[in-house]
Amino acid sequence: MAFVQYATNILTFLVCVLGTEAELPDHALIPAIRPNFTQLAEQVGLPCEEVQVTTEDGYILDMFHIPGNKSHPVLLQSGNFGSSDDYMIRGNTSLPYVLWEAGYDVWVGNVRGCRYGRRHVSFDPDLDDEFWDFSFHEFAVYDTSAMIDYILNRTEAKTLSSIGWSYGTAVNYILGAEKPEYNDLIDCIISLAPIAYLHHSIPFEALIPVAPLGFDAVILTxxxxxxGENSTEIALLRDSCSTPIVAHETCLKAMDVTFGFNPEQIEVEFAPKIFQHYPSSTSRKNLMHEFQTLTTKRFAQYDYGPEENKIIYGSEEPKEYDLSKNKINIFLISGKNDQASKLGDVALLKPKLPNVVEHIILKPEKFCHLDFVCGKDTHKNLYKPIILPILKKYNNNIKQKAKKPKSKKLI
Structure with missing residues (x-):
């Protein structure tokens, strides 16, 4: 059975990379009405402002602002194949809602290539290959740094707190290593399901034997x-996972090997909402960078091959990220049933980061990767009892309890 699960996971991955020629039912070709972040926030009565951040290299990113105490901004970053929507789909028990209710100035970011990052001052994502020349390295050194600059300039605060989920944690570590001047601008980092090293993660171990095939698949396509938002595979996924019982019993269970699955935290009727928003688009190069992290067991910059590496890095191998340059207070938070961020990999990461204040392993035995943003009780298990007290240590004079918003009818 385990082998069948692994094989299914691998084949699913390859189909996603190569696309599919399968015919879709006519209704699947009609884009579903899918609320954006602002609409998700308005459904639960949150004020929301959409701003545009232009990076040093010309990408235009949407960032969403839920206004609170300007002296205490908090930036939220999602993971690979994710977007700001991931944080908001739980409505009035979501992390942005909990933070806003506690008085924080909440900023929810996005990276290039996702639903909210498909614009550039010069390149068209549908026409120009140059638009897609990026990986998670650029998420850190360009996208995250630009968002931090924007937030601090706008609020006139001296520092902000940063919360990342999944690969949204990795960008913080890379930023501290590549642009250490940002260490002085972040008072603390809260890493939900930390990801850097991929030595123990079950889905990635399963891919190792077919990694060359995976590389070929990515290169040849x-x-x-x-x-992509308008791709056949996404249309097929969203259509297949649009009914509650299928989304819960088939689609989420298919992700069990990859993320872990906790049916106690994802109600049957809620399951289709996840697939309305996840996954979002990214680049082929980003996927290849993940493959490199898997096969080399190094947390390093993108590998262009020995000759090009010599030109870019001055050596045949890309340089590993020097995580010792991270001087920010970091809190690592793990789930016992998280198959993407395994405890063994977090144990490898922890000693490389010099300022880990605490590694918190959540008590629920089945707490998995998706539960960090999708779990129905995560506000009770994590957001309120753990995240809010951590933030308060660095924001002692925060005024608690914002005025309760009026919810709007769900669309």
Missing amino acids: DKNEIM
Whole structure:
């Protein structure tokens, strides 16, 4: 059975990379009405402002602002194949809601290539290959740094707190290593399901034997955008997972090997909402960078091959990220049933980061990767008892309890 699960996971991955020629039912070709972040926030009565951040290299990113105490901004970053929507789909028990209710100035970020990051001052994502020339390295050194600059300039605060989930944690570590001047601008980092090293993660171990095939699949496809918003594979996924029982019993269970699955935290009727928003698009290069992290067991910059590496890095191998340059107070938070961020990999990461204040392992035995943003009780198990007290240590004079918003009818 385990082998069948692994094989299914691998084949699913390859289908996603190569696309599919399967015919879709006519209704699947009609884009579903899918609320954006602002609409998700308005459904539960949250004020929301959409701002545009232009990076040093010309990408235009949407960032969402839920206004609170300007002296205490908090930036939220999602993971690979994710977007700001991931944080908001739980409505009035979501992390942005809990933070806003506690008085924080909440900013929810996005990275290039996702639903909210498909614009550039010069390149068209549908026409120009140059648009897709990025990986998670650029998420850190360009996207995250630009968002931090924008937030601090706008609020006139001296520092902010940063919360990342999944690969949204990795970008913080890379930023501290590549642009250590940002260490002085972040008072603390809260890493939900930390990801850097991939030595123990079950889904990635399963891919190792077929990694060359995976590389070939990524290289040979002419698609620079993976999981594109208008792609056949996304239309098929959203259509297949649009009914509650199928989304819960088939789609989420298929992700069990990859993320872990906790049916106690994802109600049957809620399951389709996840697939309305996840996954979002990214680049082929980003996926290849993940493959490199898997096969080399190094947390390093992108590998262009020995000759090009010599030109770019001055050595045949890309340099590993020097995580010792991270001087920010970091809190690592793990789930016992998280199959993407395994405890063994977090144990490898922890000693490389010099300022880990605490590694918190959540008590629920089945707490998995998706539960960090999708779990129905995560506000009770994590957000309120753990995240709010951590933030308060660095924001002692925060005024608690914002005025309770009026909810709007769900669309």
